Each structure stands twice: as structure tokens, then as C-alpha cells.
Amino acid sequence: MTKTLFTSESVCAGHPDKICDAISDAILDAILAQDPHSRGGIETVAGANKIALFGEIKTTAKIDFQHIATEKIIQLGYGLDTQQAWGFGPESEFSNNIHQQSPEIALGVDQDGAGDQGMMFGYAINETPELMPLPVALAHALARRVDEARETKDLAWLRPDGKAQVTVAYENGKPVGVEKLILALAHDENTTAEQVRSDAITKIVNPVLEHYKFALPQDSDIIINGTGLWHIPGPESDAGLTGRKIVVDTYGGYARVGGGAFSGKDPSKVDRSGAYAARYIAKNIVAAGLATKCEVGLAYVIGQPQPLMQTIDTFGTATVSDEELEAFKTKLIDTSVKGIIDTLDLRRPIYSQTSAYGHFGKDGLPWEKIVTA
Secondary structure, eight states, X not given: OXXXXXXXXXXXXXXXXXXXXXXXXXXXXHHHHHOTTOEXXXXXXXXXXXXXXXXXXXXXXXXOHHHHHHHHHHHTTOOTTTHHHHTOSTTSEEEEOXXXXXXXHHXXXXXXXXXXXXXXXXXXXXXXTTSSXXXXXXXXXXXXXXXXXXXXXXXXXXXXXXEEEEEXXXXXXXXXXXXXXXXXXXXXXXXXXXXXXXHHIIIIIHHHHHHTTOOOOOGGGEEEOTTSOOOOOXXXXXXXXXXXXXXXXXXXXXXXOOSOOOTTBOTTSHHHHHHHHHHHHHHHHHHTTSOSEEXXXXXXXXXXXXXXXXXXXXXXXXSSOHHHHHHHHHHHOOOSHHHHHHHHTOSSSOOGGGSSXXXXXXXXXXXXXXXXX
């Protein structure tokens, strides 16, 4: 019997990088709502009492960039009442440096070509109901539960920002238990470390592990706030940047990661749409019982509509031939840029829901749909 370990992490919606992802995707959704053919590569930076927008855009939409950013900041738990104490909030210094999309890029995209070069990977595995790797699924569930406990005041001492990390034990390639579990939780000054730990295990860890039918690790293998305390959340403590949590956004390091981030990018950017198509193919292959795990690779060149590379790797778990897998993929989706956008209906304001807890494994997203014969 061979025992191995694998670790993945996730972060809460109020984490500095995720604040930036949320603002970038909120702006993208706002322009797509008015102009479905909008293009954008919107980057947000958040630091101590500062928010700045960068990147490029092409749209007929008229929006208030600062209003969208400040509304998102408030929604994520950073309010006027806490701005001074936490050094970040809706009145933080704002600057907008977004410019028009390069006409040289637009030249190719106007012909249904890819908005950039790059390689993308999609992955699926049958070890969770979501067909996601268990370590990242658990990490996302913990981060989501932290945010729910704060928003509902189930744990009133919680502040926005936080992290979860899970180490899963495998025997002969099958997950058998949670070996280590780490939470970093921002909390108020009146709550002791002992209370934070007790509440977190009771209200956050237990419900998540019970859902996935796993027991608690040993008490010594659960770490809550490694430094002992954490009072000041957000960009005052650590600057944020759009797209920096790409491993969190994908498969927690369990599968290969492509060359580009997602948030703030319209679907002509294959960094985003190509990764969604690759996941769609891989998930449907596993869901159809054609393999127990699958990784799909795509690659594109700027301005050209068709992928330069298309690969399917089932790691020896396929139940059908390579030719049958290829035929299944071809019937499922046309992997040209236009084919992906049309099949998955991506010119819609659906992207804000992806900016926290990963882009995959969530119900309701078009690339998560399982197609039945």
C-alpha cells in the first residue's frame, strides 16, 4: 500500500487578491450587461488605503468605475466604520488608469481570433461530487464557510479576509482522510485565541468535513492562526492584485496550470474562455464514464481562431479508445474561439460569481454543465 499526501489552499472573498479579482470581474460584468461584445483586460491593485485600476477596454457601455469598486469593497466587509482601523475601505484613494484596447490586438479579435497567445488546461476527477480534486474542494468549502459565518454573524468576531489549507492523505491513489488542516482567520481584539480555535472547529471545520464524510484530524494537526492572532485584515497588511491566485482559481496545484489568469478578462481572451472549454471537455469525459480522471490541454496564438494544440490525457484510466475520446470532444464543443463563446454563451455578465472559491466545481456555470446523450 502506497500512502501519499497532497495539499491545496483557498482564500476568503475578502483576501486582498480576491478583492481585486472581485472588482475586475464586477467591472467586466457591468460592461457586458450593456454591451455583450465588450472587450476588457481589467487589472486592479489594492494597497494600504489605495485602489488603482489598470488595463484595457473596448466598449460602448457607460459605467462609473469608482462606484463599482467601492460598492464591491463594502459588499466584501470593508466599511466606512472600519476604514480608519483597517487602513482600507470605500474611501481609500482611487485612481483609474484603464485605456482603450490596442488596435493591433483588436485587428485579430475582430476576425474571431484569440485575444492572446497561451496554453490552457482543464481537469476533472471522480473523487468528489463536483468532479474536482478533493484537497481544493475542501479548501474552497472551508473558505466559503468562513465567509458565511461572518456574513450571518454566526461567528460575530470574524473579520473579512482569511485562508484555508488542507492536506489530504491518499492510499493507492484514493483519498482516505484529512491529515492536516490550517485556517487563518482575522478576528476582533476582544476574542481570545482559544475562543477563535474552539468556535472555528465547531462552526467551520466540523460542518465541512461532515459534508464530505471525513473525520477531524488529530487536534495537534489543526492549526488556527499560526502566529497566534490576526486583527487587521485586507490590503493594509498585504497588497492585492488581480489574477495572483491562479492556483486557487483552478485545481489547487493538483493539475497543470495554464499561462494566464482569468478575472477581468472578456471571453475573447482565451486565458479565460479556453480554460473554461478545457474544463468542460474534461468534466464531461469523466461524467460520461469515459475515464476516472482527465486533463485537457489547449493552446492558441493571438489573432487566430483555431487552437494550435488539443490534447486529452486520461492517465491510463480511459474506458474507450483515444479515437472515441477525440470524437466525443469534437461532438461536445467546437474549440475555436467563436465556438467556445457561442457554445458556452460567454458574452454575459456571469463572472462575478467566479471571483472567489475557484472557477470550477460550482453549479450553474456553463462550463460545469454535464451534457447527457
